[in-house]
Amino acid sequence: MFDNKERTNIEELGEFGLINYLTKNIKLVQKSTIKGVGDDAAVLDFGGKKTLVSTDMLLEGIHFDLAYTPLKHLGYKAIQVNLSDIYAMNGTASQVTVSIGISSKFPLEAVEELYEGIYLACDKYNVDLVGGDTSSSKQGLVISVTSIGYADEKDIVYRNGAEEGDLICVSGDLGGAYTGLQLLEREKLIYLENPNIQPDLEGKDYIIERQLKPEARRDIVDLLKEIEVKPTAMIDISDGLASELLHICKQSDKGCNLYEEKIPLDPMTFDTAREFNLDPTVCALSGGEDYELLFTVKQTDYDKIKFKMDITIIGYITEPSAGCNLVTKGGVVHALTAQGWNAFTPPAG
Structure with missing residues (x-):
């Protein structure tokens, strides 16, 4: 989704001209950044702390649809x-x-809009953009972020540390991003x-934003430390909640009891799911x-987090022989199964 009427062909700048154009206003804010963009590699110094690195790729037609995804939101x-x-x-x-x-269908103004969202997110979360790469693409827009x-070391939390009890x-509430996606797909x-029919998204701002402009939960990490x-x-x-909880249980070699009635759902998520004849619990699972944080804590920390x-708090960890279970609102126990996103399932149609 790109509305800028001006159009500058990227070929006019070339690869290095594009890089210079997109990076000319970068301001470094992290003391650990010794050298950012402009050399063969960034130089970072964390002063003895452990370094964490993660990479994700977003592909047009698989992870996002430009029919309803503004480029600025996509960058963010x-x-x-x-x-x-x-x-x-x-x-x-x-x-x-x-x-x-990027393909030739994208003018410079579209790429600039994408980077506006990237820079906005970096600024809000106090993160430095220190490098990257650009290439032509025949498969649509591809974005890879590391x-x-x-x-x-004492503060790092892994998936495999959950203990019985x-x-x-x-954090937050679940299922909003998925119901927002269903709404956007319907309107498309x-x-x-x-x-001639304009999209009807009135009153659905929250779930639309959950899909198009999620917020990583740095505040929860800060709260837990506090x-x-x-x-x-x-x-x-x-x-999805089910898939992620099963990851924790598998890597920790434990079971779990997850209580349906405890799963946090926003009223708009609940109501919209019902409009689409979807089970709100399934949307959350x-x-x-959602990019919320799922975590386990010792029972002795209950008083610190209960308010x-x-x-x-949506359940508790059990011994591995008890299995991974979902306890419904009616008290029926089902095996917890993952039916979430599979990156290698071909898109419908």
Whole structure:
């Protein structure tokens, strides 16, 4: 989605001219950044802390649809989904690199719009853009972001540390990004059938934003440090609550009881799911792209987190022989299964 009427062909600048154009206003804010853009490699110094690195790729037609995704939002989201991985390790995100593959259909103004979102996210989360690459692409727009961060070794949280009796906690609310996606897809189909009909998204701002402009939960990492709670295991929710909880249980060699009635759902998510004849719980379990943090804590930390507004206790960790279970609102116990996002499932149609 690109509305700028001006059009400057990227060929006029060439690769190095494009890089210079996109990076000319970069201001470095991290003390750990010794050298950013402009050499063969960035130079970082974390002063003895452990370095955290994570990479994600976003492909047009697989991870996003430009029919309803503004380029500025896309740039912002590309950074957020990567920072989320660093926060899921209980670390501090400090730098990113951004690589893009673009086709000739994109003028300079479109790329500039994409980078406006990238820079906005970097500025908001105090992260330096220190490098990347550009290439032509025949497969549509490709965005690859590598996030870099750091933490003291004693603070790093892995997926495999959950212990029997630990409380299962989640930040924010779930399922909003998926219901927002269903709404955008519906309006796209209506528009394709009749371009004279304008999208009807009134009153749905929250779930639309959950899909198009997610926010990585750095604030939860800061809150946990403030109240002196170190999770025993943690992961971010990119593929759905069920899938992520099963990752923790598998890597920790434990089981779990997850209570349906405890899963946090925003009223707009609940109502919109019902409009689409979807089960709101399934949206939360399997929808994905919420980028909330799922973590386990010791029972002794219960008093520290029980009144925190943005943290919900949704179950507890059990012995491995008990299995991974979902306890429904009616008290029925089902095996917890993952039906979330699969990157290698071909798109419908």
